[in-house]
Amino acid sequence: MTSSKTKTKKSFWRIADSFEGDKVVWIIVLMLFLFSLVCMFSSTSKLLKGEMTRIDLLRTQLYVVLGGLVVIIICYNIKNIDFFRKLSVIGFPLSFLLLLLLDIRINTSLVKAIEINGAYRILSINGVQFHIFEVVKVAMVMYFAWALDAYKKGKLRGPEKDIWKKVLYIYAPFLITFVMIIPGSNSSALIIGFLMAVVILIGGGSKKDMGLLALAGISAIMISVAIYYVSDGKAMKRIGTAISRIFDDEDNEKKFLEARKGSLEWQEALDAMRQPVSAKIAVHEGGIFGKGPGQSTQRYVVPDISEDYMYSFIIEEYGLFGGILVIILYVSLLARGSLIVRNCGDNIFAKAAVAGLCLLITGQAFLHMFVNADIGPMTGQTLPLISHGNSAFLCFSVAFGIILSFSRIAARRIEIETLKADPLMETHENLKGSLDELDAFDSGKQFDEDGI
Numbered sequence: 319m320t321s322s323k324t325k326t327k328k329s330f331w332r333i334a335d336s337f338e339g340d341k342v343v344w345i346i347v348l349m350l351f352l353f354s355l356v357c358m359f360s361s362t363s364k365l366l367k368g369e370m371t372r373i374d375l376l377r378t379q380l381y382v383v384l385g386g387l388v389v390i391i392i393c394y395n396i397k398n399i400d401f402f403r404k405l406s407v408i409g410f411p412l413s414f415l416l417l418l419l420l421d422i423r424i425n426t427s428l429v430k431a432i433e434i435n436g437a438y439r440i441l442s443i444n445g446v447q448f449h450i451f452e453v454v455k456v457a458m459v460m461y462f463a464w465a466l467d468a469y470k471k472g473k474l475r476g477p478e479k480d481i482w483k484k485v486l487y488i489y490a491p492f493l494i495t496f497v498m499i500i501p502g503s504n505s506s507a508l509i510i511g512f513l514m515a516v517v518i519l520i521g522g523g524s525k526k527d528m529g530l531l532a533l534a535g536i537s538a539i540m541i542s543v544a545i546y547y548v549s550d551g552k553a554m555k556r557i558g559t560a561i562s563r564i565f566d567d568e569d570n571e572k573k574f575l576e577a578r579k580g581s582l583e584w585q586e587a588l589d590a591m592r593q594p595v596s597a598k599i600a601v602h603e604g605g606i607f608g609k610g611p612g613q614s615t616q617r618y619v620v621p622d623i624s625e626d627y628m629y630s631f632i633i634e635e636y637g638l639f640g641g642i643l644v645i646i647l648y649v650s651l652l653a654r655g656s657l658i659v660r661n662c663g664d665n666i667f668a669k670a671a672v673a674g675l676c677l678l679i680t681g682q683a684f685l686h687m688f689v690n691a692d693i694g695p696m697t698g699q700t701l702p703l704i705s706h707g708n709s710a711f712l713c714f715s716v717a718f719g720i721i722l723s724f725s726r727i728a729a730r731r732i733e734i735e736t737l738k739a740d741p742l743m744e745t746h747e748n749l750k751g752s753l754d755e756l757d758a759f760d761s762g763k764q765f766d767e768d769g770i
Contacts, residue, residue, distance in 0.1 A: 393719025409461025466521030
């Protein structure tokens with residue numbers, strides 16, 4: 319009689335086997351969720367308001383994680399790929415509308431553009447805040463996956479000539495989106511622009527397409543720089559911020575040491591160096607094994623450690639091992655994504671969507687890590703599914719849900735190819751004969767018959 323313990327084990331693995339999506343991606347998602355909960359619990363006191371405790375903060379983040387998990391499960395259970403294809407059509411119109419509301423600085427009782435650190439990136443809709451650039455990243459990846467698939471199949475409406483269809487559905491959306499993001503964030507414009515170009519390339523874009531898009535992007539940047547200088551810095555202020563971060567050779571540390579303590583010059587130098595220097599200190603103090611959960615000291619110095627500098631916090635508390643584990647998770651996602659793409663067959667939409675979303679997640683993760691290690695200028699990009707940010711968390715949850723849903727295609731294709739392939743083992747008759755020979759060999763009969 320089978321014990322209850324054995325039944326429990328079997329039922330557990332039966333539940334695990336029932337998931338059709340890529341199980342490695344599922345593990346990555348759950349690991350990132352756990353990192354998010356643990357890190358948010360001990361990372362910063364900035365989010366504590368009024369009489370809130372860290373337990374309250376953990377509870378709030380748990381709600382966000384559960385919401386993200388629900389989003390992933392909903393997307394995962396949508397088995398009809400045509401649903402995603404039809405929904406992707408509105409990716410560009412939605413992005414255009416949201417970016418337009420930001421650029422015109424809308425300010426109504428229902429919808430309001432919010433300025434943070436001199437940039438408009440957030441829309442408050444009926445009191446609920448959305449980081450628009452995070453929405454645009456996912457929306458535009460899906461839009462271009464649809465547009466390229468429809469173009470290859472000849473399903474795009476409009477002008478008869480293919481070149482004008484490309485202009486209308488590919489070139490124009492790329493340039494419009496890129497230009498509309500620049501006033502709010504140069505780094506986001508470059509990231510989204512790069513992502514859109516990669517998706518176009520994966521979807522079958524030619525070298526000519528890449529050249530034209532690159533030329534359009536460079537032209538847009540040059541025009542934005544010209545507007546900044548002509549307006550004497552009053553317009554395109556984020557361009558000025560980018561220029562100062564890239565070309566400013568001012569030694570803030572020297573300025574801080576030489577200025578009179580408490581002076582405006584001293585305070586400006588301190589503010590300029592506080593976050594990047596403290597992030598490097600956190601990485602240095604973490605060592606190999608880290609200080610342990612809740613033992614970070616730099617969380618009291620870096621205001622945005624739960625967002626822009628989450629990776630340095632992870633290393634400070636969990637050491638080099640914790641940092642490497644996070645890297646392994648994102649690299650594993652990229653590896654599994656490439657496997658899913660290879661097994662999507664001729665489905666251009668699925669290939670472009672999965673590749674674009676995987677590159678979005680891993681690319682932003684490594685850009686975040688580079689900034690934390692002081693490699694390149696600060697970009698303000700969060701660590702996907704770990705850093706604080708409700709709208710960003712949910713957007714990346716949508717991305718993971720789509721990847722898992724599309725991984726079903728790859729799983730079915732692998733299963734079909736396995737059934738069509740020649741059996742790796744011999745047939746029953748041949749196998750029986752081989753086993754008889756093996757028995758004879760073991761008993762010594764084979765030696766007697768051969769006279770050896």
